[in-house]
Amino acid sequence: MKQPSFASLAYDGKKKQTRREKFLLEMEQVVPWAKLTKLVKPFYPKAGQGRPPMGLEKILRIYFMQHWFSLSDPGMEDALYDMESVRRFAGIDLASDPVPDESTILKFRHLLEKHNLTKRMFAAIGRHLEDKGLLLREGTIVDATLIAAPTSTKNQEKKRDPEMTQTKKGNQWYFGMKAHTGTDEDGIVHTVVATTAKVHDSQVMEDLLHGEEEAVYGDKAYADATRRTAFEERGVKWCVSRKANRGSTLSEEDRQFNRQASKTRARGEHAFRVVKCQWGYTKVRYRGIAKNAAQLFTLFGLANLYMMRRKLLQQG
Secondary structure, three states: OOOOOHHHHHHHOOOOOOHHHHHHHHHHHHOOHHHHHHHHHHHOOOOOOOOOOOOHHHHHHHHHHHHHOOOOHHHHHHHHHHOHHHHHHHOOOOOOOOOOOHHHHHHHHHHHHHOOHHHHHHHHHHHHHHHOOOOOOOEEEEEEEEEEOOOOOOOOOOOOOOOOEEEEEOOEEEEEEEEEEEEOOOOOEEEEEEEEOOOOHHHHOHHHOOOOOOEEEEOHHHOOHHHHHHHHHOOOEEEEOOOOOOOOOOOHHHHHHHHHHHHHHHHHHHHHHHHHHHOOOOEOOOOOHHHHHHHHHHHHHHHHHHHOHHHHHHHO
16 A cells, blocks of 8 residues: 555545546546557557556556647646646556656657557447447438648748648638548447548548448538439438529428438537537647547547446446
């Protein structure tokens, strides 16, 4: 048993549980730690000569907190020194445990990127939810969101990220990338595809489907008469929003259809709200599509657990 420090004892005696503590307590219980650490373990450094590696679950917890609180590598290191709630979630005691520096956190992220482990963790979380009966297969909602990238050229190369591009939405131009998602009818993400911003939403529609759908939902960007015919011939209900022909307006029947379909389609944006509004992911952190795609898999996997946390807690 470790001897508790005076600071730890004082923290135990405080009168209020903060929102951060409540959030971390919930995520502590709903994240399938054993499954995720088992997946990463074959690629994680083994103890040998030199400094022993940090415990795998500890560094994985730190990596997840980076995404929940939108922290850089140096910011995450500072948070571990500053906040007792963050240290407790990671299982670190300042009196007896070393705090990982920013380079250790960086190397772990590079390890996940190198071996495509964030995509595998996203899939493992999906299987975990499916085993719990929380991931539906009846229908898929397809959607996409723009993620901004820095437009500044004040960097070593003196130019913008070449993998990011411009696109126009309405009358506004955007520079960055797109996150395309396929979700079930409850808004749980089962597929993520990352592209540059200028790729039209409809170009990756087939990549967002798992092939077992009974219905497909999407906004007007996915409307296509040829594709609709092909899906209906396969017995898949086409619930993509209808749009009027050029120079005409929608009929009352089409407007009613769109209103009805939008009640389900709106759930496809719930994960975007969690990732962008609650966790602050509104701008890419890295250069290149691959690194940012790896982060997207982590973000949406954790968003799935967060959105299903109450049902998971009820199941024990």
